[in-house]
Amino acid sequence: MTSSTPTPLAGRRGDSGGTVIKIGGSLVSDGARLRTILADCADQASVAVVPGGGPFADAVRTAQAALGFDDGLAHRLALDAMSRMAEVFFAIEPRLAVAVSSEAVAEALAQDRSVIWDPVALKAGHPDIAESWAVTSDSLALWLAGMLGAERCILVKSANIPARTDPASLAQGGLVDAAFPRFAAGYTGAIVIRGPDSSCKRPAA
Numbered sequence: 352m353t354s355s356t357p358t359p360l361a362g363r364r365g366d367s368g369g370t371v372i373k374i375g376g377s378l379v380s381d382g383a384r385l386r387t388i389l390a391d392c393a394d395q396a397s398v399a400v401v402p403g404g405g406p407f408a409d410a411v412r413t414a415q416a417a418l419g420f421d422d423g424l425a426h427r428l429a430l431d432a433m434s435r436m437a438e439v440f441f442a443i444e445p446r447l448a449v450a451v452s453s454e455a456v457a458e459a460l461a462q463d464r465s466v467i468w469d470p471v472a473l474k475a476g477h478p479d480i481a482e483s484w485a486v487t488s489d490s491l492a493l494w495l496a497g498m499l500g501a502e503r504c505i506l507v508k509s510a511n512i513p514a515r516t517d518p519a520s521l522a523q524g525g526l527v528d529a530a531f532p533r534f535a536a537g538y539t540g541a542i543v544i545r546g547p548d549s550s551c552k553r554p555a556a
Contacts, residue, residue, distance in 0.1 A: 369397035369460040370503045373492035376405020376436055377509040384547070388507060389444035398465035399456045399499065400447060401492040402440050407432030408487075426482035427474045433488055437469040453498050460499060468495060485529040493534040493542070505543045512546040 372392060378385045392398045404411070411428040414420075441449050450456045450466040459466040470491060473480060479494060480486055489506060496504035506527070513524055518535035521527045521544065535542060 369399060369499060369501045370395075370505060371399045371401060371492050371496040371499065371501045372505045372507060373401040373488055374403060374440070374507050375509055376403030376408060376432075376488070378403075378507070379405050379439070381509065381547075386443055389440055389447065392465055393444050393446035395465055396463040397460045399450075399460060399495060399501070400440060400465070400467045401470075401488055401495060402433050402436035402467065403488045404429050404432030405436050405439075407435045412484075422484060423482040425484065426486070429484075429487065430470050430474050433491075434469045434471050437467045440467050453495060456495065457499055460501075481530065483530075487528040489527040490530045490534045493531065493538050496540060497534070497538045501540055503541045503543060504538065505545060507545050509547060512544050516544050518542070 374385070374388060378388070389400070392400050408429050411425055411432055414428075415422075415425045437449050441447060447465055447467045448459070449469050450459055451469045452472045453468070456466055456468050473491075476482070480491070492506065493504055495501075508526065510526060513520065513526070515521075518527070518532040522529055522531050526544070
């Protein structure tokens, strides 16, 4: 059984002051909004952008349904999908460099830089993360936020946000993945859900 509470990077928990922002892959259908959100992120210091898998992850689901390969392979291919979206995000906003490990993200945030996280290193497996569709980019964003000691984890969605935004209700409604409540229980920072009319800008202090 995997743990929902990440083991933090040495010297990082609680001191990064950074923000993790997961940008749903479904936002590719609204190019203008996606460009604005990425520009907002690049304009800020200490932001780690987590890309959703978008149409690339949808292709993995379709292929698995047709060919019947196991969830472990599907999970690794979905990580590849997030990697491809990281490349797309960088092409749209080159001020956001791509960091291919949580350690590289932590280093960037410590230098007040903002980056896009490519989760490719997780393809080797991690004891905190089950290789299943129960863990998608939503939970991975929370996992990264916990690893970094980030003060806030923001999920930017294309869907309207329901009245109840506690993790269990969000998972039951399909707005986040099934593992999200467990990861949320192990995260001590603020979790913020933003819908179609929101940017990634931090609220005023």
